[in-house]
Amino acid sequence: xxxxxxxxxxAGRIEGGIDAIVLGASADGLAAAAYxxxxxxxxxxxxxxxxxxxxxxxxxxxxxxxxxxGDHLISDLDxxxxxxxxxxxxxxxxxxxxINTAYFFDDGQSLEIEGxxxxxxxxxxxxxxxGVAFQKFTQQFMExxxxxxxxxxxxxxxxxxxRQRALAKAMDVSPATARRxxxxxxxxGEAILDDYLPDxxxxxxxxxxxxxxxxxxxxxxxxxxxxxxxWAGETSGLQAAIAYPRGGVVTVIDALRRxxxxxxxxxxxxxxxxxxxIERDRVAGVQLENGGQxxxxxxxxxxxxxxxxxxxxxxxxxxxxxxxxxxxxxxxxGSGRLHLVLKGFARDEKTKENMQRRLVYTPGPDNLRRxxxxxxxxxxxQDMIIEAIFPAAxxxxxxxxxxxLLSIIAHPLPVDVDAxxxxxxxxxxxxxxxVERFAPNxxxxxxxxxxxxxxxxxxxxxxxIEAFAARPGVMQQWALAGQVxxxxxxxxxxxxxxxxxxxxxxNCAAGRIAAKAAIRLSRRGAAAA
Amino acid sequence: xxxxxxDFVADxxxxxxxxxxAASASEANLWTSVNGWSxxxxxxxxxxxxxxxxxxxxxxxxxxxARYALRGNExxxxxxxxxxxxxxxxxxxxSARGLILDNEGAxxxxxxxxxxxxxxxxxxxxxxxxxxxxxxARGFDVQAEDITDDVAALGVxxxxxxxxxxxxxxxxxxxxxxxxxxxxxxxxxxxPIQFGALPGIEIVFPKDEALTIxxxxxxxxxxxxxxxxxxxxxxxxxxxxxSGVDFVSAERAHPGExxxxxxxxxxxxxxxxxxxxxGRRGLRQSGERADRRLxxxxxxxxxALAGAEVRMGDRAVGRIxxxxxxxxxKRVVAFADILPLSSGKQSQITVITxxxxxxxxxxxxxxxxxxxxxxxxAQKAATESVR
Numbered sequence: 022x023x024x025x026x027x028x029x030x031x032a033g034r035i036e037g038g039i040d041a042i043v044l045g046a047s048a049d050g051l052a053a054a055a056y057x058x059x060x061x062x063x064x065x066x067x068x069x070x071x072x073x074x075x076x077x078x079x080x081x082x083x084x085x086x087x088x089x090x091g092d093h094l095i096s097d098l099d100x101x102x103x104x105x106x107x108x109x110x111x112x113x114x115x116x117x118x119x120i121n122t123a124y125f126f127d128d129g130q131s132l133e134i135e136g137x138x139x140x141x142x143x144x145x146x147x148x149x150x151x152g153v154a155f156q157k158f159t160q161q162f163m164e165x166x167x168x169x170x171x172x173x174x175x176x177x178x179x180x181x182x183x184r185q186r187a188l189a190k191a192m193d194v195s196p197a198t199a200r201r202x203x204x205x206x207x208x209x210g211e212a213i214l215d216d217y218l219p220d221x222x223x224x225x226x227x228x229x230x231x232x233x234x235x236x237x238x239x240x241x242x243x244x245x246x247x248x249x250x251x252w253a254g255e256t257s258g259l260q261a262a263i264a265y266p267r268g269g270v271v272t273v274i275d276a277l278r279r280x281x282x283x284x285x286x287x288x289x290x291x292x293x294x295x296x297x298x299i300e301r302d303r304v305a306g307v308q309l310e311n312g313g314q315x316x317x318x319x320x321x322x323x324x325x326x327x328x329x330x331x332x333x334x335x336x337x338x339x340x341x342x343x344x345x346x347x348x349x350x351x352x353x354x355g356s357g358r359l360h361l362v363l364k365g366f367a368r369d370e371k372t373k374e375n376m377q378r379r380l381v382y383t384p385g386p387d388n389l390r391r392x393x394x395x396x397x398x399x400x401x402x403q404d405m406i407i408e409a410i411f412p413a414a415x416x417x418x419x420x421x422x423x424x425x426l427l428s429i430i431a432h433p434l435p436v437d438v439d440a441x442x443x444x445x446x447x448x449x450x451x452x453x454x455x456v457e458r459f460a461p462n463x464x465x466x467x468x469x470x471x472x473x474x475x476x477x478x479x480x481x482x483x484x485x486i487e488a489f490a491a492r493p494g495v496m497q498q499w500a501l502a503g504q505v506x507x508x509x510x511x512x513x514x515x516x517x518x519x520x521x522x523x524x525x526x527x528n529c530a531a532g533r534i535a536a537k538a539a540i541r542l543s544r545r546g547a548a549a550a
Numbered sequence: 551x552x553x554x555x556x557d558f559v560a561d562x563x564x565x566x567x568x569x570x571x572a573a574s575a576s577e578a579n580l581w582t583s584v585n586g587w588s589x590x591x592x593x594x595x596x597x598x599x600x601x602x603x604x605x606x607x608x609x610x611x612x613x614x615x616a617r618y619a620l621r622g623n624e625x626x627x628x629x630x631x632x633x634x635x636x637x638x639x640x641x642x643x644x645s646a647r648g649l650i651l652d653n654e655g656a657x658x659x660x661x662x663x664x665x666x667x668x669x670x671x672x673x674x675x676x677x678x679x680x681x682x683x684x685x686x687a688r689g690f691d692v693q694a695e696d697i698t699d700d701v702a703a704l705g706v707x708x709x710x711x712x713x714x715x716x717x718x719x720x721x722x723x724x725x726x727x728x729x730x731x732x733x734x735x736x737x738x739x740x741x742p743i744q745f746g747a748l749p750g751i752e753i754v755f756p757k758d759e760a761l762t763i764x765x766x767x768x769x770x771x772x773x774x775x776x777x778x779x780x781x782x783x784x785x786x787x788x789x790x791x792x793s794g795v796d797f798v799s800a801e802r803a804h805p806g807e808x809x810x811x812x813x814x815x816x817x818x819x820x821x822x823x824x825x826x827x828x829g830r831r832g833l834r835q836s837g838e839r840a841d842r843r844l845x846x847x848x849x850x851x852x853x854a855l856a857g858a859e860v861r862m863g864d865r866a867v868g869r870i871x872x873x874x875x876x877x878x879x880k881r882v883v884a885f886a887d888i889l890p891l892s893s894g895k896q897s898q899i900t901v902i903t904x905x906x907x908x909x910x911x912x913x914x915x916x917x918x919x920x921x922x923x924x925x926x927x928a929q930k931a932a933t934e935s936v937r
Contacts, residue, residue, distance in 0.1 A: 331689065340832070341686045344685070344689070510834075
């Protein structure tokens, strides 16, 4: 039966007998659906688009050349979700587990930091002699990051004072320790780094990590927490490591899809939802755009908060303060994905080895300040942070002897609601100019290129563009995550969209937390009945 | 509608449209400032004005209260969201009291909603909430207009309030429904209001004609004005809490200061079965929990005691928030923010005077607390019948 016929048949139909509905087949949506299905709840996963995976999807952009939209590396994939949903057995494998990072500076110097940060100090000592200070720095803040890790997930837990208590409990530290942490919570990255890292290159490298993918540059208050959040992540069993999954990040989505299918969750793609039905402060189901209704006592929304709360629920059912938090204007700074197909392939082992790193170009603190100022003003910055990887070098599964793919994330860029061809061309040129600074003459080897901007992701997914903008400071993310996951107060409604996550990248913890809370509610309901 | 706390530090309060008339009538020449407007504390003596309001009638300048006109298809739905008043259920001409709550169910302010026509409402609040209205209006087809500066308002309180209006040629409203009339070419709207639980009539009219209406009322019906000090006695006797004095608005509260409707003795103004309003889910989560209680005390002492400690036995349980000498009770009537007390121990309540002496006090019922008690017992009966 064709999709259209199917749609017509369902129009106006009211479906019952369903325990839970998950809206949005992003990584978090898939994880939530799998959890619900495994718990025995009859679950339907609704995706507005034709494909599942949210912003992460494989796409052929040049003949026989596939790129993956969204993220290209994994820095924090929720270990609990991996274990609960058996994702390793379902296809998640790492082609490269602890990728070293090579930082390239605007003065032509470079620095390599090992992927295993605990051991990174030794190699730094050999290179530039700042190893002792860096070891002290990593030791102290990796420990802090580990302590705060539960707090980065503690977006649930009630309202106001209740939420603060939950956060304090999740941190599991004494009030005295919490007070000591305050300085790190409130300070700018620059202020802390000034105290800890005398070496210019190490400091600039860390400033770059703080500012990368963030709407808050490292000289602004609260920005130091960006680094702590990043270091709290765990990948392939190692804190603060960065990994490349075999086959790219899309394999995580494939594994989640297998988990969803194994849990007997019904996936319905191309099924846009118009409204989330609220009756007597409780979720009653969803109204589909085709006029049909699906009734269920649990809805987990894995879409952006504006779409869920303002468009699908509406102001009549949410508190004024909550509406204000969700609709508050956010800085429209974002990142751009550029895929370049390069002619030729490295033959010598030394070049191959160099290409197995995560390559980061850092324009230096002053240039970075100017870049953020320009991006905030809607201009394309001259200098920007470039994170680049050669998937073929880090993943043996990629096999092409004649050319290679370079996957780039450039940050910061202005978020254009509608970028025309000239603007896109200007962005591509600016990004390529920055890539040229550490990979000279690369432009001559470009065979094909593809630029993906937040507006493209928004157009594909139906989300608001803000969902793909850079993340605000961690403190702001905390506040908003606490709000969106609990403050609607609507019984049976759970949220695991991008605003529920602290930090960036594929993580799935928000999906797990939402699903577990929903399962608890379902069991309470069953027990009461 | 109860006046909010006076702004003692306001410099150069504005004269309202009735200022020159009030100034002429004022023998005491005692003034204060409310929401930035000049307000008379007393015209002759508070006790005299109080007796006039209790036995015949008195007029009060209600201009300093914030007023908004709300128009639009969804004005009723908007007000039902913003306040706990049942705006959607009001027929044209009807008014209802309510509260403005924050998302956790804590009280932001008192509110009074009147439906003037199908799509036109008047919202009166003690303090200005322009920003909140702006935020709340997102997603609704409603236009909110702050008319505080455009209108004058007089309250007529006392058993002879209707006669006063009739003598002045104004139509007296019914018990529930507003009335409008044209007096000497001036359009006026009169509606029944409640000063706390004390009934009265409010007349609203364009500010340019304010003196005409005042003169008409005073000359035709010989009614005298009442100042804030006398109104304070009436307020305390009726058991109506005052924003900024007896409770702090949740928008300005420090941790631990915000109060739920039950905690300020107004649970009947925010019934959970009234339909959706802002903060209802927060209120539902709070349940029947009341960490504090705003209680009316009669204190056996004739000195003012605001801020005085309230004890139960040897234990400090709270403080007096506002008080006044009640000529009716022949005692100080006071609001006290205290821990919830068990009724068996009420005989042990004392208040510590500025001199350090412990003075006996007892809880008393007011018109407002009677409404709250009736509401709670009805609620309890409903819950039990469901069980």
